[in-house]
Amino acid sequence: MINVPIKTNICKKCNDYFQHEENVALFKQHQYHFHCFLCIDCKKQLSHESFYLDEKLQLDISNPQVYCETCYYKRCSSCIECNQIFTPTSIIIEFQGQEYHNE
Known part of the structure; x- marks a missing residue:
């Protein structure tokens, strides 16, 4: 997550205007108010935090399905x-309905 000068004047989530020279959260080429870019579960503001995208649930870019690290790992399946717990970069092998690491 980076702070960038605004390129458009409307937040992708709430459709409200940004204030003059307001820093914004940039995600997938869209801009959000810091208070609009939140963990989908606990509502923690993610503008200055590590976060994880649930690609399986990503249907609408105006409401990104992102999680703080804590909530992401609570939702994760494990070997x-x-x-x-499987991390976002884990290679998962599925065999007879069970999931395993690829090691």
Whole structure:
């Protein structure tokens, strides 16, 4: 997440105008007020935090399905063999309905 000078004058989520020289949250080439870019579960503001996108639920860019780190890991499935949570970069093998790390 970076702070950038505004290029448009309307927030993608709330459709309200940005204030003059207001910093904005930039995500997927769209701009949001800091108070509009929130974790979908706990509503924590994510403008200065690590966040994760749930690509499976991403249907509407005006309401991105993003999670803070805590909420993301609460929702994650884990490896049936080692019980470790899959990260966004994990390669997952599915065998007989069970998920495993690719290691």
